[in-house]
Amino acid sequence: MQISWLQAAILGLFACLCSNSCMAGQAIGNYTIGRPLVGGLVCGIVLGNIPLGIACGVATQLVYIALVTPGGTVAADVRAISYIGIPLAMVAITSRGLNPMGTDAANMAKSLATLVGTVGSVLFYAVAFMNLIWQAFGWKDIQKGKLDRLYAVDFGWPWLSHLVFSFLPTLLMTHFGAQAVTALRDALPMDGIPMKTLFTVGAMLPCVGIAILLRQIINKALDFIPFLVGFTLAASLHLNLVSITIISLLFAAIMYEIEMAKGSNNGGSATVSASETIIDDDDEEDI
Amino acid sequence: MDVKKKKISHKTLSKSFNLWFWGALTCFSQEHMQTFGYLCSMLPIIKELYPNDNETQQKNIQAYTAFFNTNPMLGSVIIGTTASLEEARANGAGIDGQTINDMRAGLMGPIAGIGDSLIDGTLIPILLGIALGMSRNGSPVGAIFYIIVWDLIAYFGQRFLYFRGYKLGDQAVGFLVGKQGKAVRRAIGIVGGMVVGGVLATWVNVTTSLQLKDTTGHVFLNLQNQLDGIFPGILTVIVTLFCWWLMAKKHVSAIWTMIILIGVALVGVVLGVFNPGLKY
Numbered sequence: 001m002q003i004s005w006l007q008a009a010i011l012g013l014f015a016c017l018c019s020n021s022c023m024a025g026q027a028i029g030n031y032t033i034g035r036p037l038v039g040g041l042v043c044g045i046v047l048g049n050i051p052l053g054i055a056c057g058v059a060t061q062l063v064y065i066a067l068v069t070p071g072g073t074v075a076a077d078v079r080a081i082s083y084i085g086i087p088l089a090m091v092a093i094t095s096r097g098l099n100p101m102g103t104d105a106a107n108m109a110k111s112l113a114t115l116v117g118t119v120g121s122v123l124f125y126a127v128a129f130m131n132l133i134w135q136a137f138g139w140k141d142i143q144k145g146k147l148d149r150l151y152a153v154d155f156g157w158p159w160l161s162h163l164v165f166s167f168l169p170t171l172l173m174t175h176f177g178a179q180a181v182t183a184l185r186d187a188l189p190m191d192g193i194p195m196k197t198l199f200t201v202g203a204m205l206p207c208v209g210i211a212i213l214l215r216q217i218i219n220k221a222l223d224f225i226p227f228l229v230g231f232t233l234a235a236s237l238h239l240n241l242v243s244i245t246i247i248s249l250l251f252a253a254i255m256y257e258i259e260m261a262k263g264s265n266n267g268g269s270a271t272v273s274a275s276e277t278i279i280d281d282d283d284e285e286d287i
Numbered sequence: 288m289d290v291k292k293k294k295i296s297h298k299t300l301s302k303s304f305n306l307w308f309w310g311a312l313t314c315f316s317q318e319h320m321q322t323f324g325y326l327c328s329m330l331p332i333i334k335e336l337y338p339n340d341n342e343t344q345q346k347n348i349q350a351y352t353a354f355f356n357t358n359p360m361l362g363s364v365i366i367g368t369t370a371s372l373e374e375a376r377a378n379g380a381g382i383d384g385q386t387i388n389d390m391r392a393g394l395m396g397p398i399a400g401i402g403d404s405l406i407d408g409t410l411i412p413i414l415l416g417i418a419l420g421m422s423r424n425g426s427p428v429g430a431i432f433y434i435i436v437w438d439l440i441a442y443f444g445q446r447f448l449y450f451r452g453y454k455l456g457d458q459a460v461g462f463l464v465g466k467q468g469k470a471v472r473r474a475i476g477i478v479g480g481m482v483v484g485g486v487l488a489t490w491v492n493v494t495t496s497l498q499l500k501d502t503t504g505h506v507f508l509n510l511q512n513q514l515d516g517i518f519p520g521i522l523t524v525i526v527t528l529f530c531w532w533l534m535a536k537k538h539v540s541a542i543w544t545m546i547i548l549i550g551v552a553l554v555g556v557v558l559g560v561f562n563p564g565l566k567y
Contacts, residue, residue: 020312020315021312021315022311022312022313022315023313024309025308025309025310025311025313026311026312027308027359027360027445028309028438028441032433032434032437032438035415035433037415037418037422037429037430037433038430038433038434040430041430044427051424051425051426052425054422054427054430057422057430058419058423058429061415061419062419062486062490062491065411065412065415065486101424101425103492114545118545125317127315129317131314131315131316132316134314135316135318135319135322135323138314138323138326139352142326142345142348142349142352145341145342145344145345147333147334147344147345147348150323150326150330151327151330153314154313154314154326154327155309155310155314155327158313158314158315193553193556193557196556196562197552197553197556200552200555200556200561201545201548201549201552203491203492203493203494204493204526204548204551204552205548206487206490206491207491207493207523207526207529207530208530208544208548210483210486210491210527211527211528211530211535211544212534213408213412213479213483214483214531214535215531215535216403216404216407216408217404217408217476217479217480217483218480218535223476223480225480226476226477226479226480226481226484227480227481227483227484228484228524229480230481230482230483230487230488231484231485231487231488231520231524232488232518233484233485233488234485234487234488234489235488235518235519235520235523236518236519239485240420240489241413241416241420241482241489242417244481244485245417245478245481245482245485247481248477248478248480248481248482249478251481252474252478253474255470255473255476255477256470256471256473256474259470259474260466260467260470
């Protein structure tokens with residue numbers, strides 16, 4: 001499988017739209033176009049193999065099920081995962097002749113996309129850095145009272161940052177990267193230690209994504225119980241996620257009633273000061 | 288003095304909201320984060336409240352040049368709130384830029400924390416978990432489901448919060464950081480925990496290939512079967528808790544956790560504990 005210049009350019013455009021500084025708005029750009037599941041669909045359409053694209057997207061999505069960027073720190077970059085990593089994984093899977101729906105293909109996609117995504121976080125910081133130039137324009141405009149120019153600062157100029165650090169890297173890496181991935185096929189046999197390690201890591205990587213979610217949910221040892229109950233429902237009882245969500249609503253309703261009942265004896269001091277409820281979201285590094 | 292009360296039109300509020308929705312982070316930098324998104328979404332409001340008065344416009348927009356960063360989804364409630372404060376200021380309510388700024392600064396932390404755990408930590412994993420199930424066989428249905436459902440929730444949810452913030456002014460956030468809000472968050476935390484557990488068990492499967500054989504080649508210990516006899520999927524849970532322990536307790540970054548996993552996998556492959564068993 002090769003990736004033509006035109007295909008690479010379309011992928012580059014999507015990379016601009018979805019990057020963390022979100023040319024298409026946070027909800028549409030980062031949270032929709034940037035999710036690997038959606039990226040898999042887009043890559044599948046662009047490269048003309050939707051099932052393979054979706055399969056890669058599904059596999060990769062797991063690793064990044066919790067893609068949070070608190071304080072603007074990123075450990076992985078969605079434009080690189082979804083629009084460089086997934087296309088390259090599709091090429092690798094096709095050139096190695098793996099079954100697209102199989103576990104091996106999924107683990108390959110996970111490893112490759114994660115690697116690219118982690119390295120790609122450089123692009124995130126590069127765009128943010130270049131935006132400082134446009135922001136400097138913005139401060140001058142406010143000084144001069146030319147407030148209408150602020151729209152250009154927020155919506156126009158950042159496209160230049162993305163042209164340099166989103167469009168071009170995606171264009172070049174998907175076009176030439178596909179050839180490199182195909183060439184690597186002969187250098188690294190499937191039963192050698194590097195490839196075995198790659199696939200094993202691929203199977204483990206989603207654990208990191210889940211662990212990041214856990215870090216948000218778990219404050220004390222007792223908080224592990226809902227997590228383990230959910231795991232048991234799926235692993236031992238083989239319930240699907242909708243069923244688990246519905247069961248969890250029961251516990252949530254009980255918890256809500258208990259919490260509401262707790263405070264009602266002490267005179268209903270309804271306004272809690274904001275400082276009490278500040279949730280610790282220091283600039284930790286998350287993916 | 289009988290001055291007609293200034294009122295921001297619905298059209299302008301809509302415009303302000305849409306500017307936030309589409310532009311909250313477009314000119315992101317580590318230094319100012321969402322400041323320019325905020326400036327742009329307040330611009331139509333300031334322009335309408337002080338028409339043809341460039342000097343006041345310029346003076347009032349200064350309040351929004353301060354650093355701002357929060358969860359952009361729930362954060363729209365703050366934008367709506369400042370819109371209503373700005374309207375009160377234009378009507379001479381004795382609010383100054385400093386008051387507005389203090390309120391913004393005090394809210395962005397809690398809202399970021401709540402938003403990140405509710406939206407990124409609970410809602411999106413549930414939606415994605417369901418979507419992944421639909422797309423399991425390479426079908427695009429799951430991805431399309433996610434696109435439609437998430438974007439409808441995100442757009443109308445944020446719009447609702449924005450107008451709620453405008454309507455209630457600085458009381459609007461009382462719900463989110465107050466007692467009822469706390470109870471809701473605790474309850475949703477349970478849903479989040481169980482769903483995350485379910486996602487892990489459904490989608491992740493770490494297995495060992497370690498087998499011990501006696502001299503005749505008869506397998507007398509198949510570690511994976513033994514482990515599954517204790518608790519199905521126990522190895523997956525162990526690896527996840529190990530990652531959690533590294534990051535939460537040892538403050539190892541996500542990237543280093545991944546590198547440590549590569550080390551674990553390499554050693555495991557060499558020792559024969561892990562073997563994906565691949566061939567061409």
